[in-house]
Amino acid sequence: MPTSATATVAAGGTAAEPNVDAEQVVVLDYGGQYSQLIARRVRECGVFSELLPHHVGAAEVARRRPKGLILSGGPASVYADGAPRLEPELLQLGIPVLGICYGMQLLTTELGGEVQGAEVGEFGRSKLTVKEPGRLLAGLPLEQTCWMSHRDTVFAPPPGFTALASSTESPVAALESVERGIYGIQFHPEVVHTPYGQDIITRFLEEICGCARTWSASSVIDDQLARIREQVGGGRVICALSGGVDSSVAALLVHRAIGDQLTCVFVDHGLMRKNEGEQVITAFRDHYKVPLVAVDAEERFLNRLRGVTEPEQKRKAIGDEFIRVFEEESAKLAEGGARFLVQGTLYSDVIESGGGTGAATIKSHHNVGGLPDDLQFELVEPLRALFKDEVRAVGAELGLPERLVWRQPFPGPGLAIRVVGGEATRARLDTLRDADAILQDEIRRAGLYRELWQSFCVLPDVRTVGVQGDERTYGYVVVIRAVTSDDAMTADWARLPYDLLEQIASRMINEIREVNRVVLDITSKPPGTIEWE
Structure with a gap:
């Protein structure tokens, strides 16, 4: 009987020898x-x-x-x-x-x-x-x-x-x-x-088949600790830390394996949700005691996205800029910089980016299809063979707090791909950030956060006529997107209570000057995807 499960993708994302001992x-x-x-x-x-x-x-x-x-x-x-x-x-x-x-x-x-x-x-x-x-x-x-x-x-x-x-x-x-x-x-x-x-x-x-129940997601831990140590040896490693459950679990797993050989790099690209950057820095520096470098790169990313409106170009531009930042931060480390880059890549990321034979590219994930061709790092991806729910189980086993383990998925390119059909300017990002903060606040107040796979706002490049205070307005439309799912492969739109939707819409229109209309997306996956871009 095997004592641990072996993912058949190595920590570096390349094909590995199969574990013939695993059932x-x-x-x-x-x-x-x-x-x-x-x-x-x-x-x-x-x-x-x-x-x-x-x-x-x-x-x-x-x-x-x-x-x-x-x-x-x-x-x-x-x-x-x-x-x-x-x-x-x-x-x-x-x-x-x-x-x-x-x-x-x-x-x-x-x-x-x-x-x-x-x-x-x-x-x-x-x-x-x-x-x-x-x-x-x-x-x-x-x-x-x-x-x-x-x-x-x-x-x-x-x-x-x-x-x-x-x-x-x-x-x-x-x-x-x-x-x-x-x-x-x-x-x-x-x-x-x-x-x-x-x-x-x-x-x-x-x-x-006569199979026994010998595998669980948490059994990945021991196996991956050994794989990470074998791959990395005594080398320096940096981790692309976003604060989401995927990168957080990957970071803690690698830190447990190699200790202070790891330096986490948190890039605040200005595309995160409200106050999220401060929360990530506090959690990893103060609570987990993981070496962390925080990089304020908002201006840099906004400049890179100037004039970019097509979603695949956004993803690739953001993915490329991430790597450029990591290369620069790696060069600042002692002992000649880092050779390895940790990413919280999941199996679904690989599939949707065209990583499976015969699979169409649905959208390039910035950490897979969006990586530049001249990547200088060897990737360490200990979660690459796992689904989201399995990553949560590993996170719980590693001692991540419940709020972080159950944080809803958030795309690596951040709010840039939720500003739809137009350029992700600072003004539009701030409008979207405020709307999303209201949505999350009300969803949590209603006790529905754990019941939803994802809940977020989309800001299309559309303005509509409205009336506020007896005056004509010409403001943005905010789209509410909330779905239920087990694995993100399929999803159904969430039937949020009408009173809750009314409260969310009322707050958005009253508190955000630039918004005068709120609508609800009731498309399931398929035929749609969860994200709009």
Whole structure:
């Protein structure tokens, strides 16, 4: 039994030798929007999972000695030219295989079943009728709801397979061959819209693969301490500290590993929320006793952003300027400066920045896709293989206070990407800062802060006519954005009480001279993203 989980991305963000001692399940990514969520759901069952690109090959999968293999969904048709294929050798590894959506269609095609394009696609909630529970669906209701997202459909299972269930538009919505250890489901068990989805994943892991619950996010700590020490040796390290939970956990983890070899650099770029800079400096210098350099770079960043309105250019400009500041601060350190840079990069950052094979670049995160090509540092990224909720668990284990552990996510580029459609000037940033402070104050007063994944304001480059004190006004519109989510891969807009919304809007209009209208964003993810830019 393993004593710790090993992230399969090294502290420096490069591929590492797999931990063959860790009990794990491999998820092969065929480009589906929920692929990362499958890996997360497996981890929630206490089993470590690694997401690998579909083309890595059976030998690479076998090196990890997994106890099971999951094939993800994907946007392609199994009959399309250039569509991802299934390497037959994957079915000869002697481990159970579960195909989800496109993964099930690949299995069916490879093994002689029938997959065709249906006359009607099946998207969203669908009724699942279990005809033969078999091993995979045993103990579950015979009628249940599931979440579908496909056009091609399995019409007949491969020879020797049992059709377990059907849905509204899918004659075969689940199948299995117990003898061969191969299972398939057309629907998505990893999303919350499939009520019994986690039960199915759990059953596959425990009853079929024989996995034990030996992994937890907090078990990452010991493993990463050893990895950080091995990577860094006696070298000097600086940490990009923003004060958010990600960079804070990364900083404390590295400080625990190497002590005063680490110097944290907090860059006040003028894009933070109200009074946030002072709070960060006080916490790390006075409470955690971590060596900290605070850099006042507001004027520098505002100059860099002058005239920049396109969101990707904003992110890249901010990412590049961050690195320039770190290089300058590193050169001031003793012993020839720092060679290593710590970042609180998460797995979702990597994926959204196009870090996964077949994954589109949704938005470049300043600490991933926004890094300059001439980066002089070797990156230390101890959280790169973790999801946000796992980072919170690590933070709690490290002793971070609850207020910091549960601080809502805040983008690295800060308020610059919440000033939408125009230049992030000091005046517009101050207006947005004041509006956000009111929102956060009222959300906390209402006791809703922990219930929300994120709550923030957006300031579009739009002015509207209003009437205040019998006079015509021409002021900014503030957009309230509040969402609930488990992992930020999907999110739903939060149903805030009307009285609370009225109080927030009233305060913003009365207290901020530049604002005369407040609106609420009720878009979920997908189709939108949580941030506007």
